[in-house]
Amino acid sequence: MPFEDRIAEHDKRRRRALAMGSARKLKEFADADLLNARQRIDYLVDPGSFQEVGLFAVSERAEDRDRSAGDGVVTGYGRVDGRPVGILAYDFTTMGASSAPIASAKFQHVRKNAAKHGMPMVILAEAGGARIPDVMGARGIARTRSHQIYERRRQSPWITAILGQSYGSPSWKAAMSDIVLMRKGAIMAVSSSRVTKIAISEDVDPEELGGWKMRSEVTGEVDRAYDTDQEVLDAIKRLLSYLPSHAMQAPPRAEVPAGSGDDMAQMLEIVPEARSKVYDVRKVIDLIVDRGSYFPLKQRFARVLETGLARIDGRTVGIIASNPMFKGGAMDPPACRKATSFVALCDGFNIPLIFLTDVPGFLVGVGGERGALAGHIMNFNHALEMATVPKLNVIMRKSYGQAYINMGGNADEIAAWYSADISFMDPAVAVNVVYGISHQDDPERFKTLLAEVGRDASAYDLAGYFLAQDVIDPRETRAWLVRMLDVHQRRSTDGVGQHLMSSWPYHY
Helix, strand or coil: CCHHHHHHHHHHHHHHHHCCCCHHHHHHHHHCCCCCHHHHHHHHCCCCCCEEECCCCCCCCHHHHHHCHHHHEEEEEEEECCEEEEEEEECCCCHHHCECHHHHHHHHHHHHHHHHHCCCEEEEEEEECECCCCCCHHHHHHHHCCCCCCCCCCCCCEEEEEEEEEECHHHHHHHCCCEEEEEECEEEECCCHHHHHHHHCCCCCHHHHHCHHHHHHHCCCCCEEECCHHHHHHHHHHHHHHCCCCCCCCCCCCCCCCCCCCCHHHHHHHCCCCCCCCCCHHHHHHHHCCCCCCEEECCCCCCCEEEEEEEECCEEEEEEEECCCCHHHCECHHHHHHHHHHHHHHHHCCCCEEEEEEECCECCCHHHHHCCHHHHHHHHHHHHHHCCCCEEEEEEEEEECHHHHHHHHCCCEEEEECCCEEECCCHHHHHHHHHCCCCCCCHHHHHHHHHHHCCCCEHHHHHHCCCCCEEECHHHHHHHHHHHHHHCCCHHHCCCCCCCCCCCCCCC
16 A cells, blocks of 8 residues: 555544544533543643553444544543643543443553553543443453452552543542542442432432532542532642652652741631630641642541641641531541541652641540441551651640540651640540539539649640640741651651552542
């Protein structure tokens, strides 16, 4: 065949592959103001940086080859703010991006190279589940194990975005990801509501089955939800700026925005001295971290605890903070799950942990016990013991009971505000438990017993036993953290930890 004919044939095949699925489905995306798979990639990566792999791949079934461009997925490598990333974008316009062997092989190819060569993996998910009849029969289902790999050791970060109907394969990838984002209106579930209706006669609304509120508020599997594709993709770009490209690298350091730390005097106005009064710890976080740098994760889930990425003096840090606005800051099983998964994320990518502690204890009772509270407390503790990233703890107003240990009791450095109170339990509760007397019963005797039970519980008592390394004015919190981050930056290993939690389950 002459070169002219070969060039024409190549151009024809390339145009057909780039055209993706049906024109009708592409129009539906456009009419709904949604980006298709290739538009999502173009929006995410630096202009001209995407190098596709598998453009000419098609279904292995002969009857589907002419209608299965890329076998329903777009895969390759690009750059985000100059940094290489691996990309998988499900193409819902092509056979509903249903899972099939060739598509899976393309993903595994990029995944392996991302892990081997130190690139974050970005997954833009929207798929209708497994492709029938490809997976039917003994051979079909057995083959799925040959091209699916469910082991991951956090060699490089994974971020998954749920951008439409996402059943089966996208849910598995989200469950294995470090951070999961979602567009409102998208659905993430093991199987569609149609399947559940047919299989188990459960007629359920898709939103109830796996909508953004379900995933961000009830199960905690989604970290943030946004209104548009573009907002989700912008969030991915921002998240990558906090993370190293791979586990054997320290997170990137950023310029410190002007005005960071200038408002620390407001700390005394935000946090009431009386332990019975509540406040929003997010205001405390915003004062302490570099201006505008706080990126909360799982903020709508287990709200008694605030977790998120931020920067202090340009360094990426992970924040775990009690939030008295919700349940008085008392921790429950979901809060332990939230904290444990966040510790695993930070340990995996060399991000120091900052605890801001104001915790009355754990939310005991029937609800906690039915939620396996003891097991979740110990998992959280186990995670903290295994994590080798620097851990700094600031005890703000109180830290009681077992929660003292979970909320940074094993930190490398502990500072307590001069207003802090540290003990086995709230002294008022202890008086009631031990002596069976309340303030209403006998105010004078209660006051005497309260002073007796509450002895030796101040910040200075903790520091006196060298169980805290410093007692500080609340307004000094940022300055103390800046200095301690500098001390604990692990110069001997270039900021890289031991990653003992590399195989810890995700979203546990």
